[in-house]
Amino acid sequence: MGERREEGEREIGETDLYLRILGGFVVLVTTEGDMIYLSDNIREYMGLTQVELMGHSIYDFTHPCDHKDIRDNLDITGVPGRSRCGGQRDFLMRMKSTVTHRGRTVNLRSAVWRVLQVCVSRPSLSCVLFTCQPLSLSHTLLHTHTFTSQHSMDMRFTYCDQRVTGFLSYHPEELLGVSVYELCHTLDLHTLTKSHQNLCSKGQSVSGVYRVLVRGGGYMWAETHSAVIAKPRPTQPHPSKPHPSKLSPPPFIACVTYILSGVKEPTQLLSLGQMN
């Protein structure tokens, strides 16, 4: 009896290990949207507990604008079986979190939205497994092949760090005002557009892989994690003051780009921007 319990504990430990490695939690959802199982480490990320959420509808805890995406993924007419993470069935979802970005715990009534990257798979016809990972940029701190940049909301560079020169051979000053859409390979346009749209609507995004053009010719594979930084408006606008929207500074986009490969086809000239 004791042995079995120990074994059970060890097994639980292993699952926790996997979840911990993934840096996320899992939710098992019926096609109606009821959450029939959640891993208990959800508490670490969202503050909400397994017990609190189990049995409730996922629609009660996610952003209304994302309900359509969720519904599409829960659709019973979908093909059962594993679908690739990162393929079409990978989407961003905003879920309520009682842990704020600063680590403070708040009441559910004043919960914040946290953006999660969700991989969908379908273990059986009747339920869907969401593997949810919060999008966080802190792990990129230790990465060598990255550079950071800032953009206005239309994705034109407003700032870029020096490391970009080592990869793309452009100096940061040369990139100011340049749109990322000029720097990417045309075939990857859709990838970047989708990411930009996610950014605008949800606030955070991970682009898929795309090709970024290198000065002089060639390209490199890259992936960008980005987020919109916005200042909150003051909550109680004073009646005598002008409309607060005029005073709050515009939001901007902060990006961290991972370079995934070396320069491919360095002699292949692809765009006008590469020629000088």
Add this chain to the structure above:
Amino acid sequence: MSVPTSEPYNRLPHYPQMCTHVLPFHTYCACHCICEKKPSSDIRKPGHFLHHPSRSGSLLERNRVRCFEDNWPYEYLCSIGTPGMDYTRKRKSSTTDYQIDGFSFEDSMDTDNDRLGDHQGRIKNAREAHSQIEKRRRDKMNSFIDELAALVPTCNAMSRKLDKLTVLRMAVQHMKTLRGAANPYTEANYKPAFLSDDELKHLILRASDGFLFVVGCDRGKILFVSESVYKILNYSQNDLIGQSLFDYLHPKDIAKVKEQLSSSDTAPRERLIDSKTGLPVKTDITPGPSRLCSGARRSFFCRMKCNRPLIKMEDKDFPSTCSKKKADRKSFCTIHSTGYLKSWPPTKMGLDDDNEPDNEGCNLSCLVAIGRLHPHIVPQPMNNEIRVKPTEYVSRHAIDGKFVFVDQRATAILAYLPQELLGTSFYEYFHQDDIGHLAECHRQVLQMREKINTNCYKFKIKDGSFITLRSRWFSFMNPWTKEVEYIVSTNTVVCGSVPEGSDGIYPQLAASPQSMDSVLTDGTGKRALQTVPGIPGGTRAGAGKIGRMIAEEVMEIQRIRGSSPSSCGSSPHNFTSTPPPDMSSPGGKKIQNSGTPEHPSAGMIPGPDSIGYPYSNNSNLSDNAHIGIDIMDEPGSSSPSNDEAAMAVIMSLLEADAGLGGPVDFSDLPWPL
């Protein structure tokens, strides 16, 4: 309470271990004194003469030095002070100095007169001494709390000083994270009956399309890899266990992965990366608010070898094992690895110290991670023998038709080098007969948001002859500004003769054929058509002009039309065309969005107001600033006053190099950790 007055010294109470000589406050002496008196219960009461002076100066000195090494609770020593001592007057024979935070006290044999007169003074001095002690204690506590705040990443990043309770709370949180999430429940971990642990485990791996691997940090030895690695890298479990990970990485990624493994210290500490070499730079642990450490978590991309032998006739003779000779012929997959570093002290592992003479007893640490095949990767083109002439290429054009991008297939199809095409207008290559309808397409694509299919047309290639192409154009618009950035053209070679009429596959545009003349003439009637041989591309004078004219014309139309929503077709990029639903905040309040669902045409920059965007400046949202992603501070808290500060925070958090940005005003942590 008996106050010793002029009693001989050796009658004074004291602890046997303690010598009373020159005992400053909060120290005690461990010398063994000849006095035998036991501690008395009165010893803490104020007024007791705790110490007695020694008789010789040298013993005094010795004791004083020794006494400083030990600590004694200051409360006890605060009670020092006795009316029997004159703290200010030096005694001639032997003196003892009491050091209390810089105050010198001396005891002496006093006369009664002095005692009485100085009593008040002594009490006052005692109180001052006490407050000094209190102050020192507070300072020490504050310095410890500051040190703790510097070690805890969340506190570290804050610009303003946090209050002590918050620091302590964050330290507790952080320790919990480091040690692993403490299970808050006493009840058993719930699992639905149909989902066993094993299944869940496998489900997670399957869902993420990954494999588990454990790699030792010191030499990169693969200690464990799960069976699912076969599906992804095509190596079996046995092939990999025991091998060095670096043998299976792309050579250029070795340094990157080494760097990820090298910081086996899981405690958060400062890490800087030299931007030139990409290697970590050792720094002293001087905590600055700029650095954020992720502790034990690791996440990185690298290229790993896939055991997929290339199909080559010559290789049939070689056995298809994963030998290193074939290493450079293998293809690579990009793997996204996420996990964390775990370390074990050697004793736990039962490692024999004798076997590892060079091991300084440091911890064995490993990276435990899941490697996932990174999605969306276009497979690397293999060096196959069969070369197929491409029939399609993609190009980008500025709104006036100038080539700004050509993919590599264009050279194979058109025979021009990219340099020859880039910067030139596509009108230079169109056959004269086609210019009319293509100009019309051009006009339309800029105005409509749909993909436009051209008819077949002739395109001049390098040697002067024409090939027949058919293109699909669409204007790419920036999702935010809705302005046309460029036109994307997918061009397909059409073989054989093409009938003039519709072939039923593509919808035809009802374009009346126009000659280039009519397009170009501004009423001057002058014919500007000329081909200029010898110039790459066969430049047509005026070709570029057509494009520019059309572009300007369309922009003008849109500017005029700008204020009212134009009747544009649905745009593939118009993601906000669905009217934003009423967003209920978590607080249950309804948020009305005052933005218009329809958007004006590309000429206008709608800005945040008219898009159903969480950031739209809407006074109704003012109640609930949590709507949308409120990554910056919660309302009510102090926030930096300008964009530069926020920018600087992000940069610092994302480990900007020292060369960027000067002194920075740090605000609260905007990122989730």
